[in-house]
Amino acid sequence: MSAGATIRREAVPVVFGVACLLALVALIEVLIRAGLINPFIVPKPSDIVMSFERIIMEENILPRFFLTCGEALMASLMLSVAGISIGVLLHKSRIVRLATETWIAAVASAPLVLMYPLFLVIFGRSAWTIIMIAFVAALPPVILKTLEGLSSTRPVLIDVGRSFKLTPSQLYWKILFPSALPTIFVGVRLGMIFALINIVGVEFLINFGGLGQLVNELAERYDLPGTYAAICFVILVSVLFFIGTERIERWLRPGT
Amino acid sequence: MAQTGHLTRVPAAADEPWLNPVTRLRIIILVAIIGTWELVAASGWLLRDVVPSILTIGRALTELLGHPDLKVTLAGHALWIPAFYWHLYVTISEVVVALVIGGTTGLAIGLLLGANPFLAKAFERFLYYLGPTPKIVFFPVMIMWFGVGPESKIAMGTMSCFFPIVLSAAAGMRQIESVLIRVGRSFRLNTWQMVTKIYLPAMREPIVNGVRLGMGVAMIGTLLAETKLSNKGIGFMVIDAYNTFDMPRMYAVLLTLFVIAIGANTLVGRASRG
Numbered sequence: 001m002s003a004g005a006t007i008r009r010e011a012v013p014v015v016f017g018v019a020c021l022l023a024l025v026a027l028i029e030v031l032i033r034a035g036l037i038n039p040f041i042v043p044k045p046s047d048i049v050m051s052f053e054r055i056i057m058e059e060n061i062l063p064r065f066f067l068t069c070g071e072a073l074m075a076s077l078m079l080s081v082a083g084i085s086i087g088v089l090l091h092k093s094r095i096v097r098l099a100t101e102t103w104i105a106a107v108a109s110a111p112l113v114l115m116y117p118l119f120l121v122i123f124g125r126s127a128w129t130i131i132m133i134a135f136v137a138a139l140p141p142v143i144l145k146t147l148e149g150l151s152s153t154r155p156v157l158i159d160v161g162r163s164f165k166l167t168p169s170q171l172y173w174k175i176l177f178p179s180a181l182p183t184i185f186v187g188v189r190l191g192m193i194f195a196l197i198n199i200v201g202v203e204f205l206i207n208f209g210g211l212g213q214l215v216n217e218l219a220e221r222y223d224l225p226g227t228y229a230a231i232c233f234v235i236l237v238s239v240l241f242f243i244g245t246e247r248i249e250r251w252l253r254p255g256t
Numbered sequence: 257m258a259q260t261g262h263l264t265r266v267p268a269a270a271d272e273p274w275l276n277p278v279t280r281l282r283i284i285i286l287v288a289i290i291g292t293w294e295l296v297a298a299s300g301w302l303l304r305d306v307v308p309s310i311l312t313i314g315r316a317l318t319e320l321l322g323h324p325d326l327k328v329t330l331a332g333h334a335l336w337i338p339a340f341y342w343h344l345y346v347t348i349s350e351v352v353v354a355l356v357i358g359g360t361t362g363l364a365i366g367l368l369l370g371a372n373p374f375l376a377k378a379f380e381r382f383l384y385y386l387g388p389t390p391k392i393v394f395f396p397v398m399i400m401w402f403g404v405g406p407e408s409k410i411a412m413g414t415m416s417c418f419f420p421i422v423l424s425a426a427a428g429m430r431q432i433e434s435v436l437i438r439v440g441r442s443f444r445l446n447t448w449q450m451v452t453k454i455y456l457p458a459m460r461e462p463i464v465n466g467v468r469l470g471m472g473v474a475m476i477g478t479l480l481a482e483t484k485l486s487n488k489g490i491g492f493m494v495i496d497a498y499n500t501f502d503m504p505r506m507y508a509v510l511l512t513l514f515v516i517a518i519g520a521n522t523l524v525g526r527a528s529r530g
Contacts, residue, residue, distance in 0.1 A: 010377075017378030041400050099281040109521035110514040111476045114483070114491065117498035118506060122306055193388045200390040205484055212393060219396030231393050238389040 043225040048232065051225040055233070059214055059226075065237065068199060068210030071127055072241075075134040075195040079142050080188050082135075087146025087184070088172075101147065108140030113198050120206060130202045130209055138194035145187020149180030182253040189245045196241055200234055211237065305503045316504035317511065340493070340512070347478060347489040350406050354413025354474045359467060361414075362421030366466075367455065369422070370429020380426060387419035391473075392480050399485065409481045409489065416477030417470030424469070428462025429455060464528035468521060475517060 025045045031037045032044050055061055090097040116133050123129040153176050161175040203212025211234050218226040290310060296302060297309040324336035369376040369383075395412055402408040432455065440454040456463070482491025490513055497506035 013374050013377035014381075016374075017382065020378065021382070095277055095281055098278045099285065106518045106522070107514075109472055110517045111472070111479055113476060114479050114494055114513065115510060117483070117494055118306075118503075118510070120498065121501075121503065122302075197388065197390040201392040201480060204390075204392055204395070205480060212390070215393045215396065224400075227396055231397065234393050235386065235389045239385045242385060242388050 040224070043228055047225040048228045051223075051229045052233075055214070055218070055226050055229050059218070059230075061211075061214065061233065064210040064214055066210075067127075068196075068203065068212070068237070071131050071134070071199050071209065072192070072196050075131045075138070075199065076188070076192045078131070078135045079138055079191040079195060083139055083142025083187065083191060084146050084184060086139075087143045087150065087187075090143070090147055091150040097147065101144070104140050104143055108144065112137040113201065116202050116205065125206055125208050127209060129206065130199050133202050134195035134198040137198045138191040141194065142184075142187045142191040145190065146180070146184045149183030149187070150176055152183065153179045182249075185249055185252050189249055192245060193242065196238060200238070305501065308504045308507070312504045313507045313511075316502075316508040320505065320508045320512065340509070343488055343490050343493050344516075346406065347482065347491065350409045350478045350489065351413055351471070351474050354410045354478060355417055355467070355471060357410070358414040358417040358474065359421050359470060362418045362466070362470070363425050363463065366422040366425020367429055367451065369426040376426060380423075383419060383422055387423060391416045391477055392484075395481050395484060398481075404485055406489075409478045409486065412481040413474040413478040417474035420469035420473060421463075421466040424462045424466030425459070428459040428466070431462070432458045461528050464524060468524040468528070471524060472517070472521060479513075 028037065028042065029045045032039050032042060090100065113133060115136070116129065119129045119133050119136075123132060157175050157179055158171070161171045166174060200210075200212040203209040204216045205212075207213050207216050211230070215227060215230045215234060218230050293307065294310060297307045320340050321338060324338055326337055326339035326342055328335050328337055328342065369380050391412065394415060395408070398408040398411040398415075402411050436454055436458050437450075440450050445453060479489070479491040479494075482489040483495040486492045490509060493509045494506060494513075497503070497509060
């Protein structure tokens with residue numbers, strides 16, 4: 001009984017939120033049909049829903065989706081390898097860390113993605129431009145979080161390792177790394193999210209590749225319902241990506 | 257004699273911070289980077305224009321910041337100024353307006369969500385999941401809604417900075433110690449007084465942090481929008497340098513922009529601690 005009541009208490013606000021969203025969509029539909037909102041600026045939500053099928057069937061959305069995913073995967077792999085290794089190296093050499101950590105933090109706050117024209121010149125209008133810009137723009141958080149994870153290892157764990165006379169490499173692989181892993185994954189996840197944002201963004205800006213280009217193309221064709229549907233699809237993909245990586249993060253950090 | 261020199265040098269090294277090992281390493285790293293850059297520039301391993309010599313970039317930088325090539329009329333007087341400052345003014349004003357709009361709405365909605373658990377459960381999830389989506393794909397829609405002028409760039413910046421600010425305001429509100437709220441209630445403060453005397457001062461750190469994050473993404477949103485479709489602003493300057501293949505100029509613009517962005521970020525970061 002009380003469990004049922006708790007579930008109901010939890011469910012009411014969620015249902016209310018979704019209901020409000022649906023009501024808003026319905027209101028927009030009504031306003032457009034009544035002529036209060038210009039349908040050439042905001043298409044009818046029903047048209048957007050209808051055009052989903054069209055963009056899936058006619059605009060090769062699956063290959064585009066896989067292309068964007070592939071780019072994101074490649075960038076994430078590069079990010080994890082480079083970011084974690086640089087983090088580990090900086091952790092090993094205290095003086096290099098002291099000299100460069102503030103620089104890395106400063107670089108992290110610069111709008112690095114704006115370098116995409118530079119990358120266009122270096123890599124051409126290819127998938128590599130997109131992957132590299134995502135990699136560069138998302139690298140600093142991975143390095144910083146790896147460093148943070150490694151340096152926040154509880155001293156008692158390191159002492160235990162020492163008392164077992166672990167070699168430095170054993171100490172690293174048996175103690176430091178496993179204890180830092182959850183924090184490192186927070187960094188990798190942040191990096192992956194940054195990478196996905198930048199990949200879709202640069203695809204849109206240079207009109208090349210996967211989902212970002214789809215939005216650009218449909219907008220240039222002035223296919224309004226299609227553009228809105230493609231934007232919804234991009235949001236859907238990034239929300240799913242966000243939830244998926246969040247699940248992994250929770251799994252790595254049980255109890256928090 | 258050598259001994260005396262040695263004796264006087266050691267305390268100097270200990271006293272003066274610029275000689276400490278970290279600073280020395282920093283100088284070495286910088287020299288190494290500059291040296292490698294110059295080597296690559298001189299060797300022609302990469303296209304010469306992709307890695308221009310530092311001197312060329314320096315010249316482009318002085319021209320960018322010092323060569324007056326734009327006529328403006330200020331209070332009836334015709335002035336020649338470097339066009340960069342005008343573009344910078346355009347971008348900064350777009351980012352500031354975006355921050356004001358996105359920041360106030362974000363703060364207001366964040367406070368509301370933080371104060372009301374029901375609304376938070378109903379709506380915060382949407383904001384939380386929409387936060388990390390790539391906002392730039394909304395740009396075609398923003399152009400249709402607000403036109404091709406600065407308004408659509410402001411809209412992009414507003415959209416970008418709204419999410420981090422609303423989420424940190426809501427989270428910050430929830431972490432206020434309940435004793436502060438009880439003190440306010442026992443003084444019979446009204447809602448406005450509660451907001452200005454209790455909530456906002458207690459939430460300074462999360463709010464400033466949200467504004468700092470928001471400023472970063474507002475800048476990115478505005479600048480990227482400028483590179484896509486615009487005829488003014490720093491984003492336009494970058495893409496214009498690309499279109500005319502003026503790489504030293506592009507480096508100069510990017511360098512200046514990064515220095516400004518990092519500086520602004522540091523300043524706002526200080527405000528949360530100070």
